[in-house]
Amino acid sequence: MDICLKCGAEPPLISQICHKCVRETVVISRLPEVLRMVDCKSCYSLKIPGTWLEFDSVESAVGHFFESSIIWHDNLSQQKTDLTLRQLDPSKYRVMAKTRANYGGLALESDLEQVVEIKYQVCQTCSRHAGGYYEAILQIRTKQKSVLDAAVEKVFKDIDSSPAEFFSTENGPVKGGFDFQLSSTERARALARELMIQFGGHVNETNSLVGRKDGRDLLRHTFGVRLPSFLVGDFLLIKEKVYQVTRLDRRKAKLKLMESPYTKKMVEIDTLRNPNILDDSLNVQIISSREDQFLLLDPYTHQTVEAVSPPNWNGKRVEALRFGNETFFIWN
Ligand SMILES: [Zn+2]
Ligand SMILES: [Zn+2]
Incomplete structure (x- = not known):
C-alpha cells in the first residue's frame, strides 16, 4: 500500500505526499528579491518590455505589477490574489497579498509582503503630447455641413476608441472643412480611406520634408479628403x-x-x-382620391393640389419635398 514518502502516513496522498505534509512543505507563491517598476508620471502607464500599459492610477499600476511579479508553484489551478496597498512615500508602496490556489484538490494559501519601488519617467505618448507631436494632417473638405459634421464625428469617435498613442494634437474648423493633426501617419491614411468608403469622394495624399533623422528624410503627410x-x-x-x-x-x-x-x-x-439638395421631407395629408386621381394638401403652402399617383400605386404614405418655390411629392 502507498504511504507518505515523508512521514509514512496513509492515503489520501498527492504525488505520494500526505495532505498534512503538503500543507507544511508546498509554498504556492513567492516573489523576486527586488520589485522595481517604471511608471509614467503623467498618465500612470506602466512600462513593460516593448511597450507601456495604460492605468488610471499609480495604485492600479502597482497592483498589476505586483500580481504579474508573483512566481507561482507548479501544478496549481484557480490562483487568486487579494492585495492591500499602503503608500510609504510617492515612490514606494508596501503591498500585502493573500494568495490562494488549488494543488491536487487541496486548497492552499500563503501570504506575501514586499515593498514596490517606483521609478518615474514620461512615456512616449505623454512626451509626444507635450511636444505637440504629429505625423500627419487629415483635411476633410465638403460643401455640405451635415456631411462635414458626420465625418468629423466619425474621426473623433475613432480617436476616442483608439489606444492612447493615437491622438490628435490639434484640430478645428477651417475654411471649407475641418483639420486634424494626428500622431500616426498610418492611422491617418486608414481614416482617410474609411471616410472615402463611407461617404464617397476621394483622397489626395501629399507630403513635405520636415527634417532628417538617422540619415533619412522625415516626411509629414497630408491627407486631403474631399467628400460629396x-x-x-x-x-x-x-x-x-x-x-x-x-x-x-x-x-x-x-x-x-x-x-x-x-x-x-x-x-x-x-x-x-x-447638386440641388432638397430639404427634409414632410408628410402629406391625402384629402381624397379616386383611382389614380388624388387631392393632396401641400404641407409647405397649405393649399390643396391635384396629383396623379404612379400607375398601380398601392402605398400608404405620400411625402413632400421642397426646393425653391416648388413642392415635389414622393409616393411611398
Ligand atoms: Zn506525510
Ligand atoms: Zn504617459
Missing part, C-alpha cells in the same frame, strides 16, 4: 426630377428615381459637384 455634398438618404433634384441617394462608394453614387418607373443608376460623384 450629400449623404446616403438625401434627395437630389436633377433636371427637374427627384432622386434619392441609396449608396455611396468612393467615386460613385447610386441614385434611385423617385417617380415611376423608379429606375436606379450609378453616377460619378464628380458630376454632382453642386
